[in-house]
Amino acid sequence: MTGTPWADGHAIVTDLGFGDAGKGVTVDLLCSRRRFGAVVRANGGAQAAHNVVAPDGRHHTFSQFGAGTLAPDGPVPTHLSRLAVVDPFALAAEAAHLAALGVADPLSLVTVDRRALVSTPWHQARGRARERARGAGRHGSCGMGVGETMAYALARPEDAPTVGDCAEPARLRRKLALLAEYLAEAAGPDPAEPSPDPEECVAAYRAFASAVRLVDERYLPTLLAASPVVFEGAQGVLLDEWHGFHPHTTWSTTTSANPLTLLAEAGRAGAARRIGVVRTYTTRHGAGPLVAEEPALGAVLAERHNGTHPWQGAFRVGPFDLVAHRYALAATGGADTLVVTHADAPDRIRAATSAGPRWCTGYTDQCGTPLEIAPSEVPDLARQERVTAALMKARPVLEAMPEDPVAAIGEALGVPVEAVFSGPTREDAHVPSLV
Incomplete structure (x- = not known):
């Protein structure tokens, strides 16, 4: 399932899972395809970890810098908006690593809203x-x-x-x-x-x-009027402070709400393409519900840049969770297109297991009664904690994944697939509408 080419205007990149879906490589690909005035960070802070591997092998975990910094035609500047949380010590360390990779004077690429x-x-x-x-x-x-x-x-x-x-x-x-x-x-x-x-x-x-x-409130509206930007989200919708499964969430709005707020403040309400990012399987770093978790898949799908974290805990893996991703889409107000990463994973699972790749198409409670979840229209952490308690006891309904997993994910979520990654670099991306 494919859609129209990426629009020439602003773009909002949002992770539709628990994080780690591939926001960094998506932003890197976007910035390699066309020029942006900046990558704008509109939520989160130094806890973000967006891995980008350049085709020449250079690797950087983007935290506060935008993931367009290694773009092939030169670094795309970073703007830390008033809705970001800024850690100067962590930013300096990140700049030092980028300088070691050959990025000249990285901190000169950064503008920061004084209100952050x-x-x-x-x-x-x-x-x-x-x-x-x-x-x-x-x-x-x-x-x-x-x-x-x-x-x-x-x-x-x-x-x-x-x-x-x-x-x-x-x-x-x-x-x-x-x-x-x-x-x-x-x-x-x-x-x-x-x-x-x-x-x-x-x-x-x-x-x-x-x-x-350092800039004031006049800067971002001017930037948005001068050139398109890409809003690089941090964490995932399923970790959202209001829609995530409390208390295993982040103190951050991880949906597209913050970018849309900044656009509206600049008189450009809704003027952006919303890109949702998913893997072909579902992951979670640390504690909290992961209904379809299958620890054995971790060995099959081991990753170089994701593992046990001293604070978050283990990197957990399970089949693609259609229920959770539908919930995320509803919580963030939908998406215009999808980017699907780790498209090679189903073949790796097929080669390593007798069952082959599966996906989770539903939940049941312990009595076998179907269990449905939907985001609340009003902030209610007590409600979200009850949802969490139910999910911790829920059982997945697993079925064989269709022969073409990427197309199946797009069809099941009702969103056109715009790009597909079968490896870690921008050269491993297939963009059907641009081929």
């Missing part, structure tokens, strides 16, 4: 302590402090450090002192985490503010 929240070592330490305290009931945190950053900003909006503060040392010192005091009163010292050095942070954040370009 800053994630600090205090947030990170508190988030890790909170996750450790959960013991066997861990939520699956990435350990980067993004959730604590969001929580603090909700509790103390006037005191939350922002990117604009990084250029104002006196104001930044005051906010960091308030942050440290607040978190110490809330949790006390944690011997497993070192105490951050405020002056080291102030110096590093001033260097960050000098190396990137």
